[in-house]
Amino acid sequence: MSYLQYRKLKNILFLGSLYMSALIALLPLFLILQYLILKGATSLNLDFFLHDPSPVGEAGGGMRHAIVGTLYMVGIGSLISVPIGLLCGIYLAEFGRGKTAKILRFTIDMLTGIPSIIIGIFAYILIVAPLQSFSALAGGFALSIIILPIVTRSTEEILKLVPTHIREAGLALGLPRWRVIFQIIVKGNFKSLITGIMLAVSRAAGETAPLLFTAFGNMYLNFQISEPMASLPVQIYTYAISPFDQWQEQAWAAAFVLITIVLGINLVSRALVNNKMIIGQSKRVINHTRLIRKKKGN
Amino acid sequence: MNEKQTEQKVTLATKDLHAWFDDFHAVKGISVEYPEKTINAVIGPSGCGKSTYLRCLNRIHEEVPGAKASGEVSLLGQNIYAPHVDPVELRRNIGMVFQKPNPFPNMTIFENVVIGLKLQGYSKKSYLLEVAEHCLKKAALWEEVKDKLNRPGTSLSGGQQQRLCIARALAVNPPVLLMDEPTSALDPIASAKIEELMTELKKEFTVIVVTHNMQQAARIADYTSFLVLGELIEHGLSSQIFTNPKEQKTEDYVTGRFG
Secondary structure, three states: OOHHHHHHHHHHHHHHHHHHHHHHHHHHHHHHHHHHHHHHHHHOOHHHHHOOOOOOOOOOOOOHHHHHHHHHHHHHHHHHHHHHHHHHHHHHHHHOOOHHHHHHHHHHHHHHHOOHHHHHHHHHHHHHHHHOOOOHHHHHHHHHHHHHHHHHHHHHHHHHOOOHHHHHHHHHOOOOHHHHHHHHHHHHOHHHHHHHHHHHHHHHHOOOHHHHOOOOOOOOOOOOOOOOOOOHHHHHHHHHOOOOHHHHHHHHHHHHHHHHHHHHHHHHHHHHHHHHHHHHHHHHHHHHHHHHHHHHHO | OHHHHHHOOEEEEEEEEEEEEOOEEEEEEEEEEEEOOOEEEEEOOOOOOHHHHHHHOOOOHHHOOOEEEEEEEEEOOEEOOOOOOOHHHHHOOEEEEOOOOOOOOOOEHHHHHHHHHHHOOOOOHHHHHHHHHHHHHHOOOHHHHOOOOOOEHHHOOHHHHHHHHHHHHHOOOOOEEEEEOOOOOOOHHHHHHHHHHHHHHOOOOEEEEEOOOHHHHHHHOOEEEEEEOOEEEEEEEHHHHHHOOOOHHHHHHHOOOOO
C-alpha cells in the first residue's frame, strides 16, 4: 500500500467514525418518537382530553385533569421564577463583576446540578410539611427551582453576546443605565430571551421527581392551589406501573401528549430565534470577509 | 493665526485632566482649548491614551469599572466635572461617534436618528420626521435612505451605518461632536465620505476627532494634539504640527520615525 493510499484509508476511516457517531446520537430521539407514535398515538382519542379518569375496569376516561394540572403547576413555577431569573441574568450580564456576582453565578450553576428529587424533598419540607397537605403550590414551587437557574443562565449568556459598543452608544446619547438595559439590550434580544424561558418551561413540564411528593397526584380535576394536583409525568408513572392494560395504554397516550407539548414548545421557541440568528450569522460572515479583504489590501 | 485664535469662542477646554484605570495612569494632566467651529485631531501611537482622553470629555470613561478621572473640562464655560453635574444629562448635550458603527440593532433607521430627541420628551411624529430628514441630510445619508426609513439601522453598509451614527449624534444639536477613530473600520471610499462630511459639520459644530491616521489629521484638522503615554507633547495648528513641530518627539512621529 502506498503512502497516499494509506492516507486516504485513514481519511475514510475517520470520516466513517464521525458519521457513525452522528447516526448513533440521532437514534434515541427517533426510536422514542417511533415508539410513542406507535403505542401512544393509537390509544389517543378525543375523550382523553375531555374526561377525567374513569374507575378501574370501566372503559373510557381520559387525562384532562393531568394536562390541566401540568399546565397549572408549570404556570405557577414560571410566575415565580421567570421574573427573578430574568433579573438575575440581567444583573450577571450587565453588572456581574464583583464578588456577589461570582457567588450568584456559582450558586446558580450548583442549582442546575441538584438532582430533581432533592428539589422535591426540599419543597416537601418547606411547604408540604408545614401546611400538612400535598398541594399544587408545593409542586409549582418545586418546578420554579428547576426553572430559575436555566432562565438565569440563558439570559446571562444571551445578553453577554451584545457587544459593549452598543451599550456605549446608548450611554453616549445620555440614556440612563436602566434604559440602555431595558430599551436597547433586553428589547433588542427579546426573542432570544423568550426562547431561553420557553426551554426552561418545557424542561419543567417534563419533570416527575419534584412533583412526586409535593403535588402528589389526584384522580379528579382540581383548580385549588392548596389541594393535591395531577400532572402528566406523575400520572404516567402511576399508570405505567399499574397492572391494568387499560391504564398502561393510557400511560402511553399520556407520554405521547407530554412529549408533544415539550417538543412543541422547544420547536416553536427555536423557530422564533432561528429567523434572527440566521440573519445575524450571515451578517457576521459578510463582516469577516470584508475584514479579510481589508487586511489583504493593506 | 494667533489673532484668530483669541477671537474665536472656546467651546470646550480641558484643564489638568487626568484619567485612571484602577492603578494605571492613562491620561496625565492634559490642558487644551478647543475653539468654536473647528476640527481638532488627537494623534499619537497606540496606547497613548487618546481614546481615554476623548472619553473623559463626555464622562463616558467613568462607566468602565475601575475607571476614574479628575481635573476640569469646561463645556461652554461650565465645568462638567463639577459635583452637581449629572453625567447622564451631560451626555445628551455632547455627540459621540465610535470606532465601530453602532446603530441600535432593534431600531429602524428613523428610530435610530431620533432616539436622543425622544429621550428629551419630543414625541410629535411630524417634528421627529423633520429632524430626522434634517440630520440625515447633514450626515449626507438622506438620499440613500429616504425610501427605507423603516428598515433596521443594521441593514445599511458599514459606511452608511457610520453616517447614521453621526446623524444620531447630531439630532440633539450638540455644541461638540466627539469622534473616536470614526473611519478606522471603513474602506477608503467610505472614509473619504466621512472626512468630507466632517469638513461640512465644522461649519456648525466643534469636532474633536481621535485618529491614528496622520494624513487624515493633516487633511481635515485645524488643530492637532500629539499624545505619548498619556502626556500631551504638543498642541497647535495642524499646519505647524505637521510641517514645523517644536518638539523632537512630534517630528519623529509625524515623519514616521517612531510610533
